[in-house]
Amino acid sequence: MIRGLLLALFAGVLLSYAADPRLVASVDRTTVRVGEPLTLTLSFDGSSSGVSNPALSDLGGLQRTGGPFTSTNMSIVNGRASSSITYTYRLKALKEGKVLIGPAKVNYLGKEFESQPITINVLAAGAASPATPGGGDAPGTSDNVFIRAIPDKNEVYVGEQVTVSYKIFFNVQMTNPEITQLPRAAGFWMEEISLPQQLYLTDEVINGKAYKSAVIRKLALFPTSTGDLEVEPMDVATKIQRQANRSRDPFDIFNDPFFRLGSQMEPVEVSSPKIKIRAKPLPDGAPPEFAGAVGNFKLSATLDRNQVGANDAVTFVVRIQGRGNIKTLPEPVIQFPQDFDRFDPKQSEDISRGAVINGTKSFEYVLIPRAPGEQRIPEIRYAYFDPETDKYQVIGAPPLTLLVGRGTGEGVAGSAPSVARRDVTSVGSDIAYLKKRPGSFYPRGKAPHQTVIFWTLASFPWLLAGSLLFVTARRRRAEAATPTLMGNIRRALKQLESADKHSQKNPADALRLVQSAVTMVLLPPGAAVTDMVDERLRRFWTEKRIEPIALDSLIRIQNECNLARFAVGNFDAGSARRLVQDARAAISQFGKVAEPAEQTA
């Protein structure tokens, strides 16, 4: 009876509530830590239509991150229908301290309704919160549902993959979680790893409580800069079943299993904690080909044809395959021959997002050979850093040969096929090669004239010439001083030359000169003029083995001269000349005979 009365009384209260519209504000908790999410619910009881969107007033130090999410509720109690509309906002605490959520306003049928203000206590980021169970592991969650971010490594090289798994834990009934905010990760290149559509649930016990857990997101992060990098939290919205002990109203009689059929699912928002990852710089000793590829790769290069006509296009594809951040793989450096026109490569990636990001990146070059001949695409060299072995690796593809034919010309009918002429451009310059063979060596730092050998060689011929001249001159002088037969003959011939000159004007002088010349020859060396007696001379010269005939003509001239001296008046120019000629002939003849004789003597 009493129970019936109470029921009636409460029903009356409820109905009166229903009849009297009002706006009620509530939060999921009043104590949060900085950075944690908070759910603000505005319920307008009375009608679900004709209500204007609520105008939120000052939110203090809270930031609106989502909402409003609208839901309507209709219930029929004792034959009377009542309806309500609920607006849910997601907020985030930005700074520490007490924060007042000001009254929100809605307009319904021209009347304004205001909610009551709520005070939130915001704690420091690391502080233990009575509202947060499970210690610091899973902040910002209720006891019933929370997320953990689990990186597979805390320290990686720049460009090395780190995989972060986001796992949701829950111990109440929960709808499918919906990710409202992917983690922002400044300093990372992010790739999402594909997961099965259906969540895979496992049972786990955390701090003595049984939970179900599921990985809801997996991210592959590649650091692009070094240092301590942060991955911001990921926000997830879901709905969990309202708990008996969380009723807002202690007198809520509907908090009974019987009334739960309407399924009071409570929207909650949970966030993963921030995580820190240290990105190490790559070690020194990178090969010159290294351009930033990190992982483990293979390279291949192919031409679609081996033979092509000039001005026809050929496709050259370089494929780099392996594990690592495929999307950011740098283009290999290829020195195409100058006779090719090339276009920027078409890049395409085929990425498999398994546990480790892997796949193939293709660089497709369209090449147009402009000149016929055998063209060579040189060896391609590509370097990457392998974080597993901590070593740089150089991979490559062997050179390829393309046979370029004459081609068919560029199409104008009747025109002779031709190649486009271009300047020969230098692609590089370098120093000339070594001198393989050394020339002669010289004393270091000395000019030739500073060496002894130079002066030796320079003076030697001159010394030789000087000494030769000196020796000859001395011999001549000695000849003049001690007369020899040949010397006498030479001097006699000279004297006859001057006698010849005199013979025209002054025959007497000529006569004297001839006589003295003949005497000079006839007179033996060392003999006095008084020895000029025929017998003595003959004996002397016979001993010297001079033939008597040569001697006879000389003696005859000598006698002629003696005769002429007594008759100088008759001695004219004609006879003088004849005498000189006779004397020259005789002396020359005597010299020819005497020379060998003197040498044997």
Add this chain to the structure above:
Amino acid sequence: MKIILSCILLLVLTVYADPVATFDEAVRLYDAKDFAGAAGAFEAVLSEGAANYETYFNLGNTYFRLNQFGKAILNYERASRYRQNDPELRQNLAEARRHIVDRIEPPIRLVIWDWVDQFRQKLGLFQLSVLALILGAFSAILVAVRAFVAQGRGDWLRRARTGSIALFALSAVWYIWAAADFGRAEAVVLVEKVDVYSAPDSGSKQLFTLHEGTKVAKRQAVSGWTNIRLVDGREGWISASSIDGI
């Protein structure tokens, strides 16, 4: 006579027999891309007291490969003292100079001097010395021949003698000119950067700064300092340890 000549030849060969082996070893190291080793071996040739164009040229190449462009230029410049008309040397010097910082405008010069230089650089100092020696010996022989020919005969001989002596004098003058070039007191900056002061004292006023590979003319030296002049005429005192003579 023959004995003396062969003695001299033997002496020359024994003094310089070893550099060839060291030289060949250095070339082998260079080809094996062991440039540090090759530089050591070429330096060893020089430290034996022997030098020639090829050694300095190759040493320049080796330092170029070791990216020591100051030393490369120094050795190319030293090589140019032995031979200047090698286009390969000019190419390598130009290549090495692309790596140096200082650009100094040389004063304007009449083109005719370039032609004169081009002509007279056709023969190196050592070739000139051989030419002068040969012409000298020839003149001496012609002078000596006079002793065997009676006076008043052989006009052609007199003319040949006069011509030969004139050529010999010309080659001697040419040689002296080249020797003056060989002995030019010049140096190359070997440190990355060096300041030039107005006096042999680092406390004095700084005039300008030079960088590796720049060629300067040496003028006078006091303890630890050298007075230098740039091709554009500027002068100053530089720390003697930062340069090395060509």
